[in-house]
Amino acid sequence: MNLPPNKPKSKRPVVFLDRDGTLNVERGYIHELENLNLIDGAADAIKTLNQNGIAAVLVTNQTGAARGYYSEDHILALNKRLCDLLAKEGAHMDGVYYCPHLSLEEGGKVEPYALDCKCRKPEIGLVEQAYKENEDLEPALSYVVGDKSTDVELAINCGAKGVLVKTGYGEKVLSGEYQWKVTPNHLAESITDAVEWILKDLALQSR
Numbered sequence: 001m002n003l004p005p006n007k008p009k010s011k012r013p014v015v016f017l018d019r020d021g022t023l024n025v026e027r028g029y030i031h032e033l034e035n036l037n038l039i040d041g042a043a044d045a046i047k048t049l050n051q052n053g054i055a056a057v058l059v060t061n062q063t064g065a066a067r068g069y070y071s072e073d074h075i076l077a078l079n080k081r082l083c084d085l086l087a088k089e090g091a092h093m094d095g096v097y098y099c100p101h102l103s104l105e106e107g108g109k110v111e112p113y114a115l116d117c118k119c120r121k122p123e124i125g126l127v128e129q130a131y132k133e134n135e136d137l138e139p140a141l142s143y144v145v146g147d148k149s150t151d152v153e154l155a156i157n158c159g160a161k162g163v164l165v166k167t168g169y170g171e172k173v174l175s176g177e178y179q180w181k182v183t184p185n186h187l188a189e190s191i192t193d194a195v196e197w198i199l200k201d202l203a204l205q206s207r
Contacts, residue, residue, distance in 0.1 A: 012054060013138055013198075013202055015055065016127060016144045017146070018059070018121075018148065019062075022039075022146050023191060024039060025037050025038075025039055026147070026167070031070060036078055041190060043091045044091070045191045045192045045194070046093070054202070057093065057094055057096075057097065059144075059154070062098045064100075065100045065110060066101055066108040066114050067102060072113070095130050099121070101113050121154045122151075122154040124158040127160075141202065141205070142158070142161070143163060143198050144158070145162075145163040145165060147166075148170075148179055149181070152164055152184045155185070161185040161201065162184040162186075163187075164182065164186075165193075167191070
């Protein structure tokens with residue numbers, strides 16, 4: 001009996017998502033797990049991506065360990081809480097990637113995290129790792145959603161479309177109070193608006 005040839009996996013669109021200020025309420029460095037709470041509509045937005053076959057991948061800078069605020073295990077616990085909160089509402093992340101590093105010049109103090117790396121956004125190391133570990137992701141149909149200039153610059157650097165949300169630090173980025181001004185492909189009120197725009201943009205590309 002001859003088996004049919006293996007069909008290549010069809011690649012799927014991917015949305016790289018920031019964490020603090022994008023999916024959960026911005027609280028600065030979160031020392032207590034219970035202080036990480038989802039932004040209204042975040043779980044439904046991720047569920048919408050899930051239901052439409054669009055990969056939802058977390059890419060987040062987390063310098064708390066490098067600054068000596070808490071351990072890397074605490075970063076892992078915070079990311080787990082985020083995923084658990086999403087799961088309670090029927091949503092899931094397809095991948096979770098974080099950068100714990102910060103250079104000495106920028107305030108890193110604790111080894112082995114105090115270094116100049118290639119994974120701290122807007123560097124593209126986290127995105128490259130996600131592509132390497134998930135071959136079904138389509139770089140030509142990729143988006144980055146976040147509340148900081150570094151998120152929009154990550155999109156530019158990795159060839160994705162960038163969406164800046166007004167939650168978190170988004171409004172301060174727009175006013176020039178935080179980081180620097182950027183020009184995203186779309187300016188969204190929140191993660192809900194961001195996902196709605198991505199779905200429309202993907203529909204336009206498929207025509």
